[in-house]
Structure formats: C-alpha cells, structure tokens
Amino acid sequence: MINMSNRRHLEKGFSLLELLVGVAILAVGLLSIQSLENQNIDASNYTNDLSIAMMLANYRLEEEQIKAEFGSFSPPIKSFSQQFPSFKIDVKTDTGIGLPIDLPLNLPPIILVNVSWQFHGNTDNFTLIDYIKTHAMVPQI
Numbered sequence: 001m002i003n004m005s006n007r008r009h010l011e012k013g014f015s016l017l018e019l020l021v022g023v024a025i026l027a028v029g030l031l032s033i034q035s036l037e038n039q040n041i042d043a044s045n046y047t048n049d050l051s052i053a054m055m056l057a058n059y060r061l062e063e064e065q066i067k068a069e070f071g072s073f074s075p076p077i078k079s080f081s082q083q084f085p086s087f088k089i090d091v092k093t094d095t096g097i098g099l100p101i102d103l104p105l106n107l108p109p110i111i112l113v114n115v116s117w118q119f120h121g122n123t124d125n126f127t128l129i130d131y132i133k134t135h136a137m138v139p140q141i
Contacts, residue, residue, distance in 0.1 A: 042120075045119075046119055046124075049117055049119055049124070050124075050126060052084055052087060052117075053087060053115040053117060053124075053125075053126040054115075054126060054128075056084060056087055056089055056115050057089070057113045057114075057115050057126055057127075057128040058128065060089050060091060060113050060115075061111065061113050061128055061130055064091060064111050064113075064132065065132060065133060068109075068132045068133075069133075086117055086118065087115055087116070087117045088115070088116045088117070089113065089114070089115050090113075090114045090115075090116070091111065091112070091113050091114075092111070092112045092114075093109055093110070093111055093112075093132070094109045094110040094111075108131045108132055108133065109131070109132045110129060110130070110131055110132070111129070111130055111131070111132050112127060112128070112129050113127070113128045113129075113130075114126070114127045114128075115127075115128075
C-alpha cells in the first residue's frame with residue numbers, strides 16, 4: 001500500500017493554479033505584441049501619407065515651374081493631385097507668403113506648396129518652399 005506522502009511524489013504534471021498563471025502571462029505577452037503591431041501599422045500609414053504629400057508637393061512645384069517657363073500649362077492626363085482627393089494642396093507665390101526674414105531683392109520669386117491631410121482626426125501638413133526658376137535665370141555656357 002502507498003502512503004499519502006509517497007503518492008504526492010509519484011504524480012507528475014501541473015496544478016490548475018500553475019496552468020492559470022501560465023495562461024495569464026501568455027495573454028499579457030500576446031496583448032503587448034498586438035499593441036506594438038497596432039502602433040507599427042499607424043506609423044506605416046502616417047509614413048505612407050507623408051510620402052504621398054511629398055510627391056504631391058513636388059508634382060505641383062514642377063507644374064508651377066512649367067507654368068512660369070512656358071505660360072499656361074495643363075497636364076495631358078488627369079492631374080496627379082486628383083488621384084488623392086483627401087489631400088488638399090495650397091500654392092502661394094512670393095506676394096502672399098510673408099516669410100519671417102527679409103530676402104534680398106534680386107532673388108527669383110518664391111513659391112510655397114502646402115499639402116494638408118487628416119490623420120486620426122488631426123490635420124497634418126507638409127510644406128515645400130522653392131524658387132521659381134525660369135529659362136532666363138539659367139546661365140548660358
């Protein structure tokens with residue numbers, strides 16, 4: 001016959017309490033990983049929106065450069081900015097910019113392209129400032 005003290009040493013496995021503690025630790029770990037994954041997805045979406053804003057600003061700046069060089073300009077295909085209706089593009093030239101510094105008078109006109117969009121209920125924006133370059137400004141070699 002086996003007495004009770006020897007019986008305890010013969011049983012192998014986990015108690016219910018040990019199993020519950022293990023499952024709780026696993027659940028906390030999985031929730032932490034899920035939270036990090038959600039943050040990673042948000043950061044990726046914001047980076048994607050910022051890349052689109054940069055492309056739109058560059059595209060619009062090039063359109064304005066072509067208009068300054070050749071007069072009226074209309075793209076031969078649907079405008080690139082029309083493909084992204086959630087992004088708002090605002091263009092200002094040197095007369096309406098109001099820079100916080102005084103610039104020399106002999107500089108070419110300045111153009112400011114501001115792209116804004118909504119991200120998680122907040123308005124984000126990207127601004128590109130450049131000079132309007134014309135053919136007359138390029139030195140002939």
